[in-house]
Amino acid sequence: MLIIEQGVSEMAVVNNDFRDVMLNRHSVRKFDEQVKIERSELTEMIAEAITAPSACNLQAWRFVVVDSPAGKDKLRSFFMRFNLPQLETASAVVMIFGDTLAFESYRDLWNKAYENGQITAAKRDEVLKTFLPLYESAPKSMLINDSMVDCSLAAMQLMLAARAHGYESNPIAGYDAKKAAPAFDLDPERYVPVMAIAIGKPVDEGVDKVTSSRYPVKDVMDFA
Template identity: 70%
Template structure:
């Protein structure tokens, strides 16, 4: 179990800000990056499908791939970050769904009867689903994971920048992935801020009463 550098949930959640200028001298060990993804995938997902995939870039060769499809205004984050995690939605995650629940039953975490109920209820929905639904569900799952990753990174003592400015038609192919299966959702740059790396302009937020309505 990881001992977080920052275990103050209020600070982790409320004081997150986007960093565009990281300290390029900082390296994040791959063991820690793996732990961060392990903590990220405890995030919720539709029907527990976990329809996400992570490509972690932490070296020059990987950044060369990202440069081929990132928009220019996102290059400062790319160039200076310790790592960039490209998150894809996996539209065929349902093909592993039976194995997931069989293992849960074999480990005693769920009864065989409950496993069968879950598979009867949810698996046919995805096996018969149109591609548009598979893209939408995997994109939502991956967006939830992206948010969790940003908070996990803060708990580890790092800052992040969520990146959506890139050519979505190129991302999967450049990582050697099937573009009909893997849908690029978001990239997360991770690292330690440079001296003035934090966003100096605090982003304005809409008043809560503008975005909130209690349905009576």
């Protein structure tokens, strides 16, 4: 099991065709069990995923990357049975948690940006004065909602990053949410499970890809 908050390494992207990465992405439920993904590459994919936007740059996410037998045993304890094929065969399963106390590090984040010369002191003070009080006094429901939006943006970006690295993925929400954080020794009052993402090589290219039809754009879009 690998817990990642931030990390950067340099791994080659094998597919830089954005339209192919996005439009030909499909969920895969059975992966090649013989394929292992190095932790350095998993770290790189997470680093790419967290370039996603977040509410007020709060970055209210936490990633637990499960790539070991012991880690998968923990997932089995709360995953629903119909999601076991992905769990058993994936090279890694990334549990994404919303961090409802991310604002506690907010001041440090902007101080570092100032120290690195990215922003002026005036801009730092403006941001902290505008946004930090909102989160410090926010109801739990707002903290949960904001963190889930942040994590969802990062999750989609992670699936695209995985495909750019030559892998496929499958988003998973079928599990006992109450057991997710405790399974990895995380505080369930702070960390809210958003989704899991299984990552690996398909057992056979073109096989076991879950395809689905889409509603016509005109049925789901309006101009105003």
